[in-house]
Amino acid sequence: MKIFLDPGHGGNNPGARGPNGIREADVNLDIALRTGRLLQSEGYSVRFSRVGDESVSLQRRAMLANEWGADYFVSIHCNSNINPIYTGTETFYYREGSVSESFALQVNTSLVAEIDTRDRGISQANFAVLRLTDMPAILVETAFISNPQEAALLAMPSFKQKCAIGISRGIITFTQ
Ligand SMILES: [Zn+2]
Incomplete structure (x- = not known):
């Protein structure tokens, strides 16, 4: 089973x-690398966009x-809003009624549980990485980096490890 992990942004786009x-x-990137290590330890083949x-x-x-020829594509991001009050976790997919939609629900649910x-739930979105991929593809927004409390969590290695555990558990549950 081949899982492609896509840490959002990087380089000239922080x-x-x-x-x-x-x-x-x-x-x-930190969360994606942690997720990859967990998946590899469960026997998955993992590649990264960076x-x-x-x-x-x-x-x-x-x-x-x-x-x-990845079997699943998972893009990992943090959410952001000009209003710092927004908090929570959400996951996007491209096509209604697709495998991607069910995959998004599983990963979002597993992540929030961890x-x-x-739980902001799952939503349809016309994001390029979701539209241009041939396999089931989702984009996970772990938490709001624009919210002071969630930004403090996202700075902690222990919280990023929990994110990785939640995302990988969702992938494992869905693909087994
Ligand atoms: Zn992003």
């Missing part, structure tokens, strides 16, 4: 920045997964 100064690109602070276009992320954030 993504959102927390009130505590953390950068979304760094948090996404393993450092590199610029990778959205088209290239999808192409790398397609060329590898990190105990507000």
Whole structure:
């Protein structure tokens, strides 16, 4: 089973920045690498769109997964809003009624169960990495980096490990 993990942003696109100064690109990569290690320890084959602070276009992320023949694609992000009051976890998929939609629900549910954030549920979204990938594909927004409390959590290695446990558990549950 081949899982392609896509840490959002990187390089010249650091993504959102927390009130505590953390950068979304760094948090996404940390969580993705932790998720990959957990999946590999369960026998999964894992590839990443990036393993450092590199610029990778959205088209290239999808192409790398397609060329590898990944079975599932998981993009990992932090949410952000100009209003710092927003909190919680949500997951996006592209096509209504698709395997991606059920996959999104499983991963979102497993993640919320592990990190105990507000469950914002799953939603349809026309994101390039979801639209351009050939396999079931989801985009996970772990928590809001724009919220001071959640940004403080996203700065903690223990919380990022919990995110990885929740995401990997969702993937394992769905694919077994
Ligand atoms: Zn992002």
